Amino acid sequence: MPVPRSQLLAASLSLVLLAGPMGASPGAAQVMVSPALPQPAAEAVQPGLAVKYYFHMFRHIDELIDWQDYKDGKPGPAIERLNYAVGQGDVLTSGVDNGVGAEITGLIKLDKPGTYAFALNSNDGIRLWVGGEQIVDDPGVHADQFSPIGEVTVETPGWYPFKLLYFERKNTSTLQLHWRRPGDPPGTMPIVPAEVFGHVAAAG
Ligand SMILES: [Ca+2]
Numbered sequence: 202m203p204v205p206r207s208q209l210l211a212a213s214l215s216l217v218l219l220a221g222p223m224g225a226s227p228g229a230a231q232v233m234v235s236p237a238l239p240q241p242a243a244e245a246v247q248p249g250l251a252v253k254y255y256f257h258m259f260r261h262i263d264e265l266i267d268w269q270d271y272k273d274g275k276p277g278p279a280i281e282r283l284n285y286a287v288g289q290g291d292v293l294t295s296g297v298d299n300g301v302g303a304e305i306t307g308l309i310k311l312d313k314p315g316t317y318a319f320a321l322n323s324n325d326g327i328r329l330w331v332g333g334e335q336i337v338d339d340p341g342v343h344a345d346q347f348s349p350i351g352e353v354t355v356e357t358p359g360w361y362p363f364k365l366l367y368f369e370r371k372n373t374s375t376l377q378l379h380w381r382r383p384g385d386p387p388g389t390m391p392i393v394p395a396e397v398f399g400h401v402a403a404a405g
Pocket of ligand 1: 325345369370371372373374382
């Protein structure tokens with residue numbers, strides 16, 4: 202009998218944690234990432250992030266990933282930046298207030314060499330990939346809470362692939378992405394500004 206994909210994911214995640222980098226701050230993942238290849242032409246980059254919605258009362262990010270094997274998401278209006286703290290209001294640009302999963306994709310401009318740190322304040326679950334590497338995971342149902350910090354190291358300034366899975370089960374919802382850029386003072390993590398997000402519109 203095949204092992205459910207969510208169990209395989211959980212197993213591989215625990216291996217990653219056991220093999221984590223020595224000397225990193227507790228819970229931090231840090232990886233070297235590569236820019237999007239080829240880099241998009243400036244005129245091809247639209248503002249904000251693309252989003253597809255999945256309408257279901259999810260309890261875990263793995264459940265959303267399983268759904269994506271069977272369901273096509275519904276494209277929604279682009280997300281300018283990730284700074285939502287809407288209480289009981291509509292989730293992101295979905296027009297729906299409860300039972301929403303979202304796949305948010307596009308590009309993030311990392312224009313200085315060095316290490317970037319990311320963390321999310323979310324309600325409910327999230328999982329974040331930057332440069333194709335999963336760096337932050339806070340996948341369950343919860344009230345507003347800050348995730349662990351994930352880090353990526355960049356050698357080449359440019360546009361990097363960005364992907365965030367998120368769901369809001371019920372009641373209040375929050376989704377805020379914070380970062381610290383190379384050279385920023387420690388202890389501060391402002392919200393990532395809109396101008397560093399972009400996406401290439403789907404063909405056709
Ligand atoms: Ca909630």
